[in-house]
Amino acid sequence: xxxxxxxxxxxxxxxxxxxxxxxxxxxxxxxxxxxxxxxxxxxxxxxxxxxxxxxxxxxxxxxxxxxxxxxxxxxxxxxxxxxxxxxxxxxxxxxxxxxxxxxxxxxxxxxxxxxxxxxxxxxxxxxxxxxxxxxxxxxxxxxxxxxxxxxxxxxxxxxxxxxxxxxxxxxxxxxxxxxxxxxxxxxxxxxxxxxxxxxxxxxxxxxxxxxxxxxxxxxxxxxxxxxxxxxxxxxxxxxxxxxxxxxxxxx
Ligand SMILES: Nc1ncnc2c1ncn2[C@@H]1O[C@H](COP(=O)(O)OP(=O)(O)OP(=O)(O)O)[C@@H](O)[C@H]1O
Numbered sequence: 001x002x003x004x005x006x007x008x009x010x011x012x013x014x015x016x017x018x019x020x021x022x023x024x025x026x027x028x029x030x031x032x033x034x035x036x037x038x039x040x041x042x043x044x045x046x047x048x049x050x051x052x053x054x055x056x057x058x059x060x061x062x063x064x065x066x067x068x069x070x071x072x073x074x075x076x077x078x079x080x081x082x083x084x085x086x087x088x089x090x091x092x093x094x095x096x097x098x099x100x101x102x103x104x105x106x107x108x109x110x111x112x113x114x115x116x117x118x119x120x121x122x123x124x125x126x127x128x129x130x131x132x133x134x135x136x137x138x139x140x141x142x143x144x145x146x147x148x149x150x151x152x153x154x155x156x157x158x159x160x161x162x163x164x165x166x167x168x169x170x171x172x173x174x175x176x177x178x179x180x181x182x183x184x185x186x187x188x189x190x191x192x193x194x195x196x197x198x199x200x201x202x203x204x205x206x207x208x209x210x211x212x213x214x215x216x217x218x219x220x221x222x223x224x225x226x227x228x229x230x231x232x233x234x235x236x237x238x239x240x241x242x243x244x245x246x247x248x249x250x251x
Contacts, residue, residue, distance in 0.1 A: 004067045006031040006170050006201035012051060013060030014225075021047050022058070022225045029170075034202040035230075036212040039222030040245075045205045048222065049172050052203070053085045054078045065170060084168025086159045086176065094148030098139055098158050101147050102130035106165040133161040137191045153184020157191055171195060173204040177211055189215065213237070221245075 005028040014022040022044050029035050037045050050056040052063060054075040062071045065081045073081075092101050106129040134140050137157040142150060147158055156176050163171065173192065180188060189211055196202050196215070206212040213219070213233040220230040223245045229236055236242055 004031070005029060005064070006033070006066060007052065007203065008064035009048075009052070009061070010064065011061035012048075012058045012063065014047060014051065014056065015059045020225060022051070025061070025222075025225075025227045027220055027227060027230050029201055029203060031201055032196075032199050033218070034196040034204070034216045036216035036219045036233075037203065037205045037222060038207075038209070038212065038219060039228075043222040044225040045222050046174065047225075049085065049174055049203075049205060053083060053172060079166060079168075082167070082169035083172070084163045084166050084170070085172040085174065086156075086163055087174050090152075090155050090159065092147040092150075092155055092158050092162070095146065097144050097146055098134055098150070098161070099127070099130045099143045101158055102133050102161045102165050103127060105162040106130055106133070108166070129165050130161075133164040134158075136164055136194070137161045138187060151181065151184055153180045153188050156180055156184075156188055160191060160195070168200065170201045171203070173202065173206070175205055175207060177206055177208040185211065 007029040009025050009027055012022055012025040025048065037048065039045050047056065051058050054070065054073060054077070057072055062069055064070065065078060065083055068081055070078050070081060093104070103126045106126040131140070131143070134143055137160050139154060139157050139161060142154060147155065150158060176188065176192060177185065192204070193215060204212065204216065216233060218230055219233050219236040221228040221236060221242050228245055229239050229242050231239070
């Protein structure tokens with residue numbers, strides 16, 4: 001169904017011990033939409049990503065992906081429904097080339113380790129996927145470069161290429177600009193913009209406000225574990241509650 005939301009959070013709660021980490025968080029992300037998640041440190045953004053991706057199970061409420069209730073499903077089960085995620089900290093294998101990194105991800109999608117001797121066609125396919133995904137993030141020229149020597153910006157692009165190899169339809173980007181030098185920002189923004197323009201649904205936590213506000217359709221503002229607002233960048237920036245709770249503290 002074309003009008004089914006890609007992602008639904010329905011009254012999501014998380015309590016750990018006596019602490020209320022998330023409280024009654026509800027919002028929907030439409031198919032093909034790009035939504036940014038902002039909020040001060042400790043607001044609950046990473047926890048929200050952990051709940052959407054299956055790293056944590058909420059103590060209340062539901063998570064729907066492409067219409068399926070995945071609330072208590074495991075990470076790999078959500079990947080099968082089309083969810084992919086990058087992490088705040090780099091997840092590339094430094095000693096492998098860019099191609100080998102993406103091949104690992106592609107092979108995982110194709111069904112585990114692929115021996116080029118036993119399954120030459122699957123190995124070829126993983127290689128083709130790697131080449132296509134590296135091209136999509138403008139890293140074709142670094143195909144044979146060891147990931148460890150890439151700039152932070154290129155490592156982020158490589159992580160996105162690894163994600164693309166798993167063919168996600170809903171993509172979670174956790175602070176993609178973290179640690180990226182100013183010279184690499186524009187290129188990475190372009191890659192993220194293309195992710196969106198290609199029709200994928202994107203949810204992105206990002207502290208770099210200028211980047212985030214220039215990319216997303218809507219912004220969700222988290223504060224003390226609650227959803228304070230979700231609206232267009234312009235409306236959110238003009239919201240007095242948001243300014244008081246978040247922007248006034250940090251900008
Ligand atoms: N496993 C846990 N046990 C106890 N408290 C936790 C746990 N995970 C997160 N918290 C707490 O939940 C709150 C939200 O944390 P979270 O990391 O989601 O915030 P955030 O908005 O992502 O912050 P930042 O911008 O600093 O990454 C914090 O107060 C944190 O200390």
